[in-house]
Ligand code: FES
């Protein structure tokens with residue numbers, strides 16, 4: 061536990077291991093919300109979630125309830141979901157359209173879509189001569205310090221200083237390029253309704269698991285084997301149509317633990333990571349051929365080959381986003397407490413691509429990411445078991461020693477060594493970024 | 506009256522198969538092209554081409570069954586039990602050939618380790634009359650809390 065008032069948390073992180081309190085201590089959680097989630101760029105949502113003026117979605121950034129809303133000027137604003145009068149939340153729903161203005165349900169103060177005070181009932185008689193009124197910024201809804209979007213993906217930072225979104229993302233920006241480039245028009249749109257799943261563990265266990273190449277064949281064996289059985293029967297009956305989604309599932313068993321060393325992780329500053337590994341999305345069926353045709357028409361053959369040849373399995377944008385760009389889906393992490401984490405899982409449609417391509421990734425979205433998931437259920441079980449185990453006195457450290465000392469580092473970019481895809485380099489890299497963030501407060505109001 | 510009785514008996518049997526973990530028996534209730542569907546939102550009108558909590562044909566049901574029965578399905582090993590109650594059964598449409606469309610309501614209590622959860626909602630069944638009784642063409646399951654954040658996921662059919 062935290063005995064000192066201001067402990068140097070970097071002492072909790074060694075190059076190849078981390079103290080258990082980093083996952084289980086409630087005070088550390090509060091501090092990481094301040095210094096990490098409520099400071100850096102956090103994903104809010106996609107612009108297509110709020111197409112019309114007044115459309116809004118509720119978003120959690122760290123511990124802060126926020127609103128992402130489209131203004132009449134088409135701008136997407138991110139505001140604190142809090143009334144400047146007496147603190148009431150402005151919206152209670154997760155999404156909707158607020159019309160011309162926000163209207164507080166308590167005493168009817170109204171606000172423009174950018175949060176500016178519009179009116180107060182009987183403002184003149186009630187406030188003349190006081191310090192309250194339209195000229196006082198304290199009477200408007202507070203805005204996120206910074207909002208930027210990249211290719212339709214909206215991020216906010218609650219700190220007015222710090223790197224720009226592009227600098228923050230660095231190479232991990234490929235997540236959004238790879239996703240959008242796969243659309244003939246270079247754009248994606250959100251598929252309405254995300255899946256929301258709660259895990260009983262610290263949020264970092266999720267981030268570590270997403271690029272953990274060591275676990276799939278162990279954790280997800282049962283589904284891999286089951287899908288493989290059915291896949292064999294289907295192949296015998298030579299139907300073949302559904303083959304791809306079965307194949308994605310059976311890969312969890314057929315790609316055995318030793319083969320995962322063929323994958324590679326590339327780790328970047330700020331804790332971001334790319335897990336390479338081609339997802340085999342280029343079968344030669346009529347649907348793929350039709351898609352290729354539209355893409356070649358849009359981009360030319362050379363650029364098309366580049367786009368569909370991108371070698372990505374997952375991109376992790378630390379601390380809160382995991383993107384599977386070749387399948388157009390992402391998971392946003394919303395920490396609820398030191399031992400509870402919500403993930404929102406979204407699917408996107410490639411604008412202008414044939415319906416069959418959408419359906420292909422939809423199948424994966426449903427099978428892997430729905431609340432009835434055949435895959436994540438076993439991850440969730442591990443998360444809970446990990447968190448419970450870490451809360452015990454059975455040991456003080458979490459080990460990240462696999463292939464430690466064999467990473468290849470060049471200009472701040474750390475790659476797992478050749479044929480060492482199961483290296484725990486991504487966890488070491490995340491914790492390095494974590495320790496740096498936790499060392500000092502960098503948030504400015 | 507006869508159809509009402511037969512439909513009710515059929516729904517009771519389905520619940521019993523689930524609660525006794527007779528997965529193959531449950532899958533066998535479906536017609537060869539039958540679909541089990543749980544939409545994430547009540548406004549959805551088709552299972553096809555949209556996000557779904559479940560949208561399974563018999564092949565996918567078989568994957569799910571084999572997975573749950575696999576000894577290394579880690580999350581499925583601890584004790585869990587369910588108890589379904591089906592009621593409010595009303596036949597919405599009855600065709601001359603004996604096919605029916607039925608709405609009913611369910612309540613399911615689930616025990617997992619020491620935790621109890623409750624799920625409730627409505628079923629919509631399209632049942633085809635066959636020589637050996639009804640076969641399910643479509644089973645739509647609308648959970649009252651379909652849009653809720655799931656505190657742990659569902660692993661078998663509701
Ligand atoms: S609290 Fe919002 S108007 Fe009073």
Ligand SMILES: [Fe+2]
Pocket residue numbers: 269275276279280435436439
């Ligand atoms: Fe996993």
